[in-house]
Amino acid sequence: MRDHDGVPTALEVRGLRKSYGDGFTALDDLDLSIPAGSLFGLLGPNGAGKTTLIGSVCNLVRPDAGSIQVFGHAADTREARALVGLAEQDINVDRFLSVRQVLVYHAGYFGVGRREAVRRADEALELLGLTAKAKVTAPELSGGMQRRLVLARALVNRPRLLILDEPTAGVDVDLRAEIWRLVRTLNDAGTTILLTTHYLEEAEALCDEIALIRAGQIVDRGTAVALRAQYAVGSIADLYQRALAPVAS
Amino acid sequence: MTGVLLSPGEVVDEFRAERSPFSWLLEREVLRYLRIWRYSLVGPVLSTILFVVVFGTVLARHVDGLGRFSYGQFIVPGLLVQAVVNVGYFNGTTSLYEARRDRYLHCVLASPLRWGEILGALVLASMLRGILVAAAVLAVAVPLTDLDVARPGYLALVAPAVLVVAAQFGIIAGAVASSLDHVYSIESLVLLPLGFLGGIFYPVNQLASGWQLVSELNPFFWLVQAGRTGFLGSADVPGWAALLVTWAFAAVLSAWSAVIFVRGRRLKS
Numbered sequence: 001m002r003d004h005d006g007v008p009t010a011l012e013v014r015g016l017r018k019s020y021g022d023g024f025t026a027l028d029d030l031d032l033s034i035p036a037g038s039l040f041g042l043l044g045p046n047g048a049g050k051t052t053l054i055g056s057v058c059n060l061v062r063p064d065a066g067s068i069q070v071f072g073h074a075a076d077t078r079e080a081r082a083l084v085g086l087a088e089q090d091i092n093v094d095r096f097l098s099v100r101q102v103l104v105y106h107a108g109y110f111g112v113g114r115r116e117a118v119r120r121a122d123e124a125l126e127l128l129g130l131t132a133k134a135k136v137t138a139p140e141l142s143g144g145m146q147r148r149l150v151l152a153r154a155l156v157n158r159p160r161l162l163i164l165d166e167p168t169a170g171v172d173v174d175l176r177a178e179i180w181r182l183v184r185t186l187n188d189a190g191t192t193i194l195l196t197t198h199y200l201e202e203a204e205a206l207c208d209e210i211a212l213i214r215a216g217q218i219v220d221r222g223t224a225v226a227l228r229a230q231y232a233v234g235s236i237a238d239l240y241q242r243a244l245a246p247v248a249s
Numbered sequence: 250m251t252g253v254l255l256s257p258g259e260v261v262d263e264f265r266a267e268r269s270p271f272s273w274l275l276e277r278e279v280l281r282y283l284r285i286w287r288y289s290l291v292g293p294v295l296s297t298i299l300f301v302v303v304f305g306t307v308l309a310r311h312v313d314g315l316g317r318f319s320y321g322q323f324i325v326p327g328l329l330v331q332a333v334v335n336v337g338y339f340n341g342t343t344s345l346y347e348a349r350r351d352r353y354l355h356c357v358l359a360s361p362l363r364w365g366e367i368l369g370a371l372v373l374a375s376m377l378r379g380i381l382v383a384a385a386v387l388a389v390a391v392p393l394t395d396l397d398v399a400r401p402g403y404l405a406l407v408a409p410a411v412l413v414v415a416a417q418f419g420i421i422a423g424a425v426a427s428s429l430d431h432v433y434s435i436e437s438l439v440l441l442p443l444g445f446l447g448g449i450f451y452p453v454n455q456l457a458s459g460w461q462l463v464s465e466l467n468p469f470f471w472l473v474q475a476g477r478t479g480f481l482g483s484a485d486v487p488g489w490a491a492l493l494v495t496w497a498f499a500a501v502l503s504a505w506s507a508v509i510f511v512r513g514r515r516l517k518s
Contacts, residue, residue, distance in 0.1 A: 079261065081359060081360060159257060
């Protein structure tokens with residue numbers, strides 16, 4: 001799929017299904033299209049299918065059916081994976097390596113040469129304020145610092161599609177503001193961003209389009225303004241209650 | 250804010266690597282156990298050497314009936330196999346199980362690394378660790394026991410198979426284990442008994458025929474026989490049979506782990 005100007009759609013998901021062994025259906029014939037260059041928010045309650053969708057895009061979940069394309073490449077190809085950066089909701093860092101090594105090796109997994117990997121790691125350390133912690137191992141970092149490391153790691157392959165799964169969950173106000181600035185800067189430079197968050201004001205402030213997900217399906221999507229008008233509500237928080245209430249409650 | 254990371258890379262029709270992602274993962278795997286060298290290398294070397302010293306030199310004076318070989322020479326090949334298998338087991342479980350448990354395996358799975366490259370890097374890193382441990386054990390055990398290599402060509406053929414068996418066993422265990430208790434249970438309830446009943450410390454032809462049959466059903470037995478044939482020139486079974494069975498084990502375990510990685514059942518949700 002391509003946008004109107006001929007650029008491949010950043011993410012094209014068609015008929016995606018995923019049920020887990022316990023019978024829980026996480027994704028139920030989900031369709032989603034995210035235009036290149038957008039800052040796209042995905043809102044939904046716990047268990048709505050957000051993380052399963054992200055996992056399916058990033059080769060961490062085995063979908064039962066459906067197709068996923070990243071900038072025109074099937075998601076299970078190396079070409080697609082090379083284009084995606086992922087910062088997961090849970091902190092998951094290699095505890096055997098130093099902070100700097102985590103970034104260098106992650107760049108390496110994307111085929112970057114050593115000199116460039118080291119250069120990118122140093123830049124990521126500086127960007128996320130981790131330079132002073134470069135030599136310590138990840139478990140020695142505080143929670144906020146680990147969150148910074150996860151974000152830094154998602155950038156070292158220079159992704160065209162950056163997936164941030166609740167990047168500001170549990171972080172302090174300063175770091176949240178810093179992450180917002182970073183997200184906006186990346187998006188301004190052309191990086192497509194898929195953001196999931198439970199902070200509704202965050203979605204409203206950052207995202208140029210929002211999709212509402214419930215029970216494994218996209219319920220609605222649009223700009224914050226259009227959605228508020230459509231549901232005749234004053235805020236995204238009210239919209240969330242209105243559109244997702246049956247399951248959220 | 251400025252920098253190259255703030256702008257996205259190019260969309261390309263074909264993935265091209267400046268350096269192979271496989272070599273990066275292999276390097277990471279080796280670095281992992283070099284960082285914990287006391288546990289990963291010194292520990293297994295020391296415990297094997299203690300076996301050689303206690304059993305092969307001190308208790309050897311009370312053991313006879315092994316023909317032209319001393320008891321020390323007799324047990325060293327089996328102890329070497331045991332050390333390599335233990336190292337392979339703990340390498341696979343520590344590396345893969347912990348990567349699954351702490352979910353940093355996701356970084357690898359989400360990267361352009363192909364399943365064969367991931368598995369290959371894990372196997373090769375484990376084999377290199379096995380070679381390091383075996384070399385260190387031999388460096389001490391050979392002068393202690395005057396051990397020689399009777400059939401170097403045979404040993405060169407069988408050693409890679411033993412290393413592959415050890416590596417793949419650890420990787421499979423690392424993939425299927427669902428808890429640390431599981432990891433250590435496999436070690437103490439499966440690996441240790443199989444090792445001790447695998448003919449490391451005694452020739453199986455001295456057992457009653459029923460027990461000989463039981464021994465032959467033990468995979469460890471065949472690895473020990475293969476190692477012993479390489480070092481001493483003969484063992485309880487023909488050399489060709491030990492070689493064949495050891496490579497067959499290597500092939501079966503390799504196929505098993507390949508299925509795990511292709512299907513991703515234990516690695517992905």
